[in-house]
Amino acid sequence: MPIREFIDILSLWALPSIIxxxxxxxxxxxxxxxxxxxxxxxxxxxxxxxxxPYLVAIIVAISMLRASGVIDxxxxxxxxxxxxxxxxxxVLPLAFVRSLxxxxxxxxxxxxxxxxxxxxxxxxxxxxxxxxxxxTFYVLTVYFGAIGVKxxxxxxxxxxxxxxIGIIMSIIVARFFFI
Amino acid sequence: xxxxxxxxxxISIVFGAINGTLGEVAKAIFTGTELAVKIVLTLxxxxxxxxxxxxxxxxxxxxEFLSKLLxxxxxxxxxxxxKDSPIIGDVAMNFSANALxxxxxxxxxxxxxxxxxxxxxxxxxxASDPMCTLLAMNTAGFQLIPATVIAILAANGAENPxxxxxxxxxxxxxxxxxxxxxxKLLKRIFPPxxxxxxTNAD
Numbered sequence: 238m239p240i241r242e243f244i245d246i247l248s249l250w251a252l253p254s255i256i257x258x259x260x261x262x263x264x265x266x267x268x269x270x271x272x273x274x275x276x277x278x279x280x281x282x283x284x285x286x287x288x289x290p291y292l293v294a295i296i297v298a299i300s301m302l303r304a305s306g307v308i309d310x311x312x313x314x315x316x317x318x319x320x321x322x323x324x325x326x327x328v329l330p331l332a333f334v335r336s337l338x339x340x341x342x343x344x345x346x347x348x349x350x351x352x353x354x355x356x357x358x359x360x361x362x363x364x365x366x367x368x369x370x371x372x373t374f375y376v377l378t379v380y381f382g383a384i385g386v387k388x389x390x391x392x393x394x395x396x397x398x399x400x401x402i403g404i405i406m407s408i409i410v411a412r413f414f415f416i
Numbered sequence: 417x418x419x420x421x422x423x424x425x426x427i428s429i430v431f432g433a434i435n436g437t438l439g440e441v442a443k444a445i446f447t448g449t450e451l452a453v454k455i456v457l458t459l460x461x462x463x464x465x466x467x468x469x470x471x472x473x474x475x476x477x478x479x480e481f482l483s484k485l486l487x488x489x490x491x492x493x494x495x496x497x498x499k500d501s502p503i504i505g506d507v508a509m510n511f512s513a514n515a516l517x518x519x520x521x522x523x524x525x526x527x528x529x530x531x532x533x534x535x536x537x538x539x540x541x542x543a544s545d546p547m548c549t550l551l552a553m554n555t556a557g558f559q560l561i562p563a564t565v566i567a568i569l570a571a572n573g574a575e576n577p578x579x580x581x582x583x584x585x586x587x588x589x590x591x592x593x594x595x596x597x598x599x600k601l602l603k604r605i606f607p608p609x610x611x612x613x614x615t616n617a618d
Contacts, residue, residue, distance in 0.1 A: 388543060
């Protein structure tokens with residue numbers, strides 16, 4: 238399969254080639270690359286430690302929410318409505334979880350794939366939904382945590398609206414391609 | 417954020433009590449803190465490495481080059497950021513890393529961009545308009561090839577795992593463009609940032 242090979246090569250080379258380009262251009266321009274690296278890297282620890290309180294606050298809350306089972310209960314209670322919009326009940330937890338936690342989303346996806354035929358509409362829809370998701374809560378927490386911003390204004394609403402559009406579009410596109 | 421955080425916790429506790437999972441909910445406090453620390457430790461290493469690499473990119477003029485290259489587009493998306501500011505170069509590199517699926521590189525670079533925006537911010541406690549737009553770009557999860565998902569599909573024996581590339585690309589580009597448009601729309605609806613302590617009915 239040529240597409241598979243192309244993707245494997247791209248995933249393999251993306252990172253190394255970026256680093257190679259940056260270092261080579263820098264060396265040609267006579268930048269003291271080692272000194273520059275150390276100078277920039279010094280800030281790494283400071284920024285990461287700034288994030289800790291924000292991350293603990295949000296990850297504890299999300300872990301609690303997941304442990305309570307409320308997401309699964311919600312998914313179960315609206316399964317009737319879901320059939321009408323071609324969203325299989327199995328996929329709904331993924332729709333919720335993908336905004337909250339990246340590792341949990343991959344876990345839910347693996348569950349879906351093992352409980353359904355891998356070549357079914359359900360698995361493919363879940364794959365698309367996972368492929369276009371970014372954990373909104375995590376991104377906001379880390380970015381705003383790094384600079385100490387506490388009032389998010391419309392950032393969360395924007396992120397969640399985009400997530401919702403992603404979910405709706407996933408269903409439309411999956412139906413178009415795979416039904 | 418105060419209300420959201422409160423509701424996340426209250427719903428967990430109340431539902432946990434009804435559902436009989438209160439024990440798990442309490443335990444989740446500790447697993448949650450552990451997970452947070454684990455993430456920060458991972459981030460610490462990645463962050464240190466990429467901030468180092470980005471300093472090299474900055475000094476060699478790559479960031480500036482990208483800033484100039486993307487200036488016409490950036491003017492539309494980030495009208496608040498001054499012309500030829502290195503922040504635009506950081507945003508461009510953050511976007512490219514995301515597009516290539518390099519989340520580990522994208523986060524530190526994105527944080528560098530938002531730090532630059534914080535220097536221009538007039539109220540350091542609240543998110544400025546360019547910050548909201550930057551996060552819209554990042555939360556939409558734009559990615560050319562969903563390599564992780566393809567790997568999981570392939571590992572589970574899918575017939576043709578790469579067939580999800582095109583549909584995913586359509587969805588993710590739509591979400592990406594909508595996120596930016598939504599940010600632009602909400603910017604007009606939400607009250608503007610306060611200068612600092614100047615009161616304005618909340």
